[in-house]
Amino acid sequence: MVCKGICTRHKAIKPKSGQRYTIGQKRCQVCQIFIYWQGPWCPCCGYRLRGKPRNSKFKEMMMLNTIIKN
Ligand SMILES: [Zn+2]
Numbered sequence: 777m778v779c780k781g782i783c784t785r786h787k788a789i790k791p792k793s794g795q796r797y798t799i800g801q802k803r804c805q806v807c808q809i810f811i812y813w814q815g816p817w818c819p820c821c822g823y824r825l826r827g828k829p830r831n832s833k834f835k836e837m838m839m840l841n842t843i844i845k846n
């Protein structure tokens with residue numbers, strides 16, 4: 777997982793509202809950059825991107841709940 781510099785081509789401009797995740801921008805923890813990218817993985821380093829953290833956490837909790845109940 778190394779930054780190759782490709783991510784700068786997809787660099788996302790900070791929106792005025794400040795809500796990056798809601799408009800499809802994702803954060804790469806390896807490149808330490810926000811990029812505008814459709815896929816789940818960083819096109820630069822291949823690391824999994826962070827998008828909409830609240831929703832994914834909520835889904836994870838729901839999954840755990842169903843597993844425990846069954
Ligand atoms: Zn990069």
Ligand SMILES: [Zn+2]
Pocket residue numbers: 779783804805806807808818819820821822823
């Ligand atoms: Zn990256």
